[in-house]
Amino acid sequence: MKLDQVSIDKSQYKAVVIGGSAGSFQIITKILSEINPKFDLPIFMALHRLKHVRNGFIEALALKSNKIIAEPEDKEQIKRGMVYLAPANYHMYIELGNKIALSTEEMLNNSRPSIDLTFDTASYVYKNKIIGIILSGANKDGAWGMKKLKERGGLTIIQDPKDCTIDTMPTAALNITKIDLVLNPDNIVKFLNSLV
Amino acid sequence: MIEDIEISELRNLCQIVKEKYNYDFNNYAMSSFKRRVLRVLEIHKISSTLALIEKIKYDAAFFKVFLNEITVNVTEMFRDPSLWRDLRDKILPNLFSTHETIKIWHAGCSSGEEVYSMCILLKEMGLLHKVKIYATDIDEPILAKAKEGKYTIKNMIDVNEKNYIRLGGIQKLSDYYTETSGGFVKMNPSLVENVVYRSHDLVKSGVFNKFDLILCRNVLIYFNQQLQNDVFKMFHESLFNYSYFIIGSKETLIWSDVASKFIIVNSEEKVFKKVKE
Numbered sequence A: 001m002k003l004d005q006v007s008i009d010k011s012q013y014k015a016v017v018i019g020g021s022a023g024s025f026q027i028i029t030k031i032l033s034e035i036n037p038k039f040d041l042p043i044f045m046a047l048h049r050l051k052h053v054r055n056g057f058i059e060a061l062a063l064k065s066n067k068i069i070a071e072p073e074d075k076e077q078i079k080r081g082m083v084y085l086a087p088a089n090y091h092m093y094i095e096l097g098n099k100i101a102l103s104t105e106e107m108l109n110n111s112r113p114s115i116d117l118t119f120d121t122a123s124y125v126y127k128n129k130i131i132g133i134i135l136s137g138a139n140k141d142g143a144w145g146m147k148k149l150k151e152r153g154g155l156t157i158i159q160d161p162k163d164c165t166i167d168t169m170p171t172a173a174l175n176i177t178k179i180d181l182v183l184n185p186d187n188i189v190k191f192l193n194s195l196v
Numbered sequence B: 001m002i003e004d005i006e007i008s009e010l011r012n013l014c015q016i017v018k019e020k021y022n023y024d025f026n027n028y029a030m031s032s033f034k035r036r037v038l039r040v041l042e043i044h045k046i047s048s049t050l051a052l053i054e055k056i057k058y059d060a061a062f063f064k065v066f067l068n069e070i071t072v073n074v075t076e077m078f079r080d081p082s083l084w085r086d087l088r089d090k091i092l093p094n095l096f097s098t099h100e101t102i103k104i105w106h107a108g109c110s111s112g113e114e115v116y117s118m119c120i121l122l123k124e125m126g127l128l129h130k131v132k133i134y135a136t137d138i139d140e141p142i143l144a145k146a147k148e149g150k151y152t153i154k155n156m157i158d159v160n161e162k163n164y165i166r167l168g169g170i171q172k173l174s175d176y177y178t179e180t181s182g183g184f185v186k187m188n189p190s191l192v193e194n195v196v197y198r199s200h201d202l203v204k205s206g207v208f209n210k211f212d213l214i215l216c217r218n219v220l221i222y223f224n225q226q227l228q229n230d231v232f233k234m235f236h237e238s239l240f241n242y243s244y245f246i247i248g249s250k251e252t253l254i255w256s257d258v259a260s261k262f263i264i265v266n267s268e269e270k271v272f273k274k275v276k277e
């Protein structure tokens, strides 16, 4: 579906969850720097990153960001308008009761943070009130999580494989679940800003 | 494959486990606990939570396996090298400036990597003979592994040695182990002569000694906040005044009932000091 063809009740959404891996840094910084500062849904980001590098990544993302971005501590209260980045070497779960929980469980798809697990737990909590976005990446992490998100009534978006540095990840999602919107980077930003 | 479990089913499971075996998982964090149960169902090809409950009810041997799998045992030597540097350069020297000997508790030590890290650090500081270490965990099979000190070469090289180098260790990590057959290494047993391994359940076992340094890292993240709060109180009671408490790098106690009895010594590495009884 094209962006101008969608007719969805945009007021129903309460959270956004984004998964990205190899080749997604650019579009993430684009989203963060072009998003309307008034955008007030929490955004959860599970991005593949070096497991032993705790510092630097969030600073790099924050540089041009319109939003406050934080690596949550365990059981941190979710606040509107915040961007939460899964910390290095931890899975990030969304818990009932408006909290974030962290875990050092086994890697999934060779990844910790795992995109699948953030998508699964977030859609369990937010049900049909969540938007899932899968960006460029080199493995299939996120595909299963996206499927769960769709089953629970969430809205599924992928970065157009044509525009991805590496399209394995969005394509894997597309292969196993119905994707509502296939968008290029500009339209992803446009769509998010249309929610404000 | 079962893809989801109702909360009510998890409650029933916890109820049975508590009644039959006196372990209480009711206040474990929901998402990770649910995932662990799903994992047990998958590994043992059990068709439903109900079937799992029945099996646990009548099969005590299986319960041990369950307990082992429900807990998350993933660990590393020198996890967060910057913390270990802080221990070496500040915390341990500080403790030994006022103490002849010290007592350390590793709560939730899993397969023992954290304990070996501490012993290697102390050995390199020439202080290993001046400590008594208690290493505890709820999970007995994992404690047995810790005692054995046998790890895969792959992990030693891919994870542990890298952390050791990042910390700036003065030896080679391989000086502390010998290779055995089948891709394993055996840690040098003299490192852990002063270590006592014990099964201990943070939920119910309570205070058993007093310590100068407690590490409980990446354990409390599996608990909900109510349980975390209770356990923080128990740790507070288990510490001498002016002694140190270290939790995982993404954990905090600032919201807890005992927060005002600690000061933050290192906010990045989550090192706290008890300053009030």
Ligand SMILES: C[S@@+](CC[C@H](N)C(=O)[O-])C[C@H]1O[C@@H](n2cnc3c(N)ncnc32)[C@H](O)[C@@H]1O
Pocket (backbone or CB within 6 Å): A104, B071, B072, B073, B074, B075, B076, B079, B107, B108, B109, B110, B111, B114, B136, B137, B138, B139, B142, B200, B201, B202, B203, B216, B217, B218, B219, B222
């Ligand atoms: C992820 S490991 C942490 C290992 C190490 N401290 C680290 O940071 O790498 C968590 C450990 O906590 C233990 N654990 C879970 N619940 C516990 C309880 N109620 N009492 C004691 N230990 C518990 C588990 O068995 C597991 O070995």
